[in-house]
Amino acid sequence: MASPYLDHHLALLAHLRGILVALGEAEQVPEESHALFLDRFDELLTLLQESPEESLYLGQDLLCQVIHRYPQITHLVPRDLLWFFGGDCLHFMPDEEITLFQALDERRYEAEQNDEPFDWVQEKQLLALPQESSKH
Template sequence: MNDAEYARYCRQRLKEFAATLVTRTASLPEGDSLRELAQAFDELSPEYVYSEAPGLVDRFFTTYPDFAPTFPRELLWFLGGECLHYMPDDEIQLFQRLDEEREAASERGEVLDMEAARQRLRDN
C-alpha cells in the first residue's frame, strides 16, 4: 500500500466513521452538539481533512470522552499532530511499526492488509 493508497484508505475510514456517527446521532434533537459534530465530520471534504479534522477530533475527544473508543485509532495516527496526544506511547510505537511494514510492502510492490498486520503486531 503506497502513500496515496494509504491516504485513500484513511479518508474512507473517516467517511465510514462519520456516516456511523450521523446514523447514531440522528435521533438527537436538532441543535444537539453531538449531532452537530457528527454532521461536521460528515461534511468534511477531502481537501480539508488535514486542516479541519484534527479540530473535530479534539472536540470529539474532549467533549465526548465516552465516545472516544468509537473513533478509529489509525485515524489518530494518520492525522498526527495534536491527535497523537490521544494515543498512549505503546500505541504510537505500534503504528510506527505498522507504517514501516506498509512502506516495506509498498517497496516490494505488495499491498499490506492493515488490519491483519495490526493484529499480528499487537499479538507479538
C-alpha cells in the same frame, strides 16, 4: 488518488460519522451545534477523497473536537484515525500504541517501496499479537 490505506480510513470515518449521527438521534447533544459539526465532518470526508494531504489539519481538528465535545464516545473513536491524522491526535494515544503504529507504518512504507501489496488491518493484527503466540 485512492488507495487501500486511504479507503480504510475513509471507512473508519464513515463508521465514526454513524456513531455521531446516532448520538444526535438519541438527543444526547445540542441539536444545532451538532448539525453544524456533522456538516464539517462531511466536508472532511469530501476533502479527504479529493486532497488527502491538504485535509490532514482539518481531520486533526475534528477528531480532537470529537474527543472534547463527545467524551462519552471517546472509546469508540478508531485508534487508526488518531494515528492517520497525527498531530494533536497523538496526545490521546499511549506510547505503546504509538510504537505499534510506527512499526505498522514502517511495514507499509517498505511494502510500497517494493511494490508489494499491504493489508493494513491484517498487519496490524499480526503486530498486536503477543510475542509468545508466535512461538507456538
